[in-house]
Amino acid sequence: MNILISSSGKEPLFQQIKEQIKQQIFSGELKEGDALPSMRLLAKELKVSVITTKRAYEDLEKEGYLVSAVGKGTFIAGQQPHVLKEWQIRELENDLEKVVLEAKRLGLSKAELTELLDIYFEGDV
Structure with missing residues (x-):
C-alpha cells in the first residue's frame, strides 16, 4: 500500500492516511477482501504513532470501507x-x-x- 503523508500540511496525519486509502479503494487499487497492514506496521512504515493509524482505520471502519476481524486483520469491505x-x-x-x-x-x-x-x-x- 502506497501512502505519502506530509507533516507540513494543514490536514491531520490520520486524515491524510484515511483519504489516501479511500482513493485507492475508489480507483480499484484496493479491492474487496484485500488485507491492510497492521496498525503497528503501517505506523512504523509511515513513521507516525499507532494512535494515528488506529484513528484512520477506525474511522474507515465506521464509514463502511473496512472490516476488522480480531486475530485476522483489517480488510477492504465489499463495495457495490x-x-x-x-x-x-x-x-x-x-x-x-x-x-x-x-x-x-x-x-x-x-x-x-x-x-x-x-x-x-x-x-x-
Whole structure:
C-alpha cells in the first residue's frame, strides 16, 4: 500500500492516511477482501504513532470501507459499484461545500464561482 503523508500540511496525519486509502479503494487499487497492514506496521512504515493509524482505520471502519476481524486483520469491505459511486459523490459534495464556504468568505458571487468552475471543468486539471 502506497501512502505519502506530509507533516507540513494543514490536514491531520490520520486524515491524510484515511483519504489516501479511500482513493485507492475508489480507483480499484484496493479491492474487496484485500488485507491492510497492521496498525503497528503501517505506523512504523509511515513513521507516525499507532494512535494515528488506529484513528484512520477506525474511522474507515465506521464509514463502511473496512472490516476488522480480531486475530485476522483489517480488510477492504465489499463495495457495490453503485455504492462506491455514491460515496464518491458524497465526498465531492463535502469538498464543494468547503469551496462554496470559502468563496462566500472571499466575497465571490455565485456567478464568479460558477465562472471559476467552468474554467476548471474545461481546463486540463
